[in-house]
Amino acid sequence: MSVDGKSSITLMKTLQTSTEVCSICPYDVNRFIVGTVDDRRHARVIGLNGQESDIQSLTFPNKTYYAGDCHCTYLPSDGVLAFTYYDDTVQLYQIGPGTSRTVEDDRIKYPASICGAQGRMFVACHDTNTVVEMTVQGEIVKCHDVEMELPRTISVSQDGGHIVVADWVYGEDKTIRLFKMEYA
Secondary structure (H helix, E strand, O other), rough: EEEOOOOOOEEOOOOOOOOOOEEEEEEOOOOOEEEEEOOOOEEEEEOOOOOEEOOOOOOOOOOOOOOEEEEEEOOOOOOOOEEEEOOOOOEEEEOOEEEEEEEEOOOOOOOEEEEEEOEEEEEEEEOOEEEEEEOOOOOEEEEEEEEOEEEEEEEEOOOOOEEEEEOOOOOOOOOEEEEEOOOO
């Protein structure tokens, strides 16, 4: 889809995929990385022409995840593909060398989604009702109290200056919050 200056969107193309998709993020100008559902290939690359491919340098755990169990984001400037898994871990893959690092910390509990920009990643955590901020190397920088029950979906501005968090609460108290990020 494309978005014009008046915030109108126009459908440009529909692509059929070989697997269900739970998350999507830009890879480069012509391709996306998608997080998969019920597939041992946790991520695939899909081009604007519909061509699908694996990320050859990465080896994923021999496990499948179901809708909502894992989410991914890609930080192109750092070459890092990051996944949240509901077993309270964040997995960081360095595309190219194919190396990976597991981040486990008591502040990461039931991670629901992940996003990133400017060398930082943000993980929305259900069980702590917080957003954990970390570097692309996996160092936890800060745990932000977002004052909402069950933060679910998160996005960060391209300049890394703002994050938006939506909750996953049923009933009347549905919220989306915008936060300005200030770095020390």
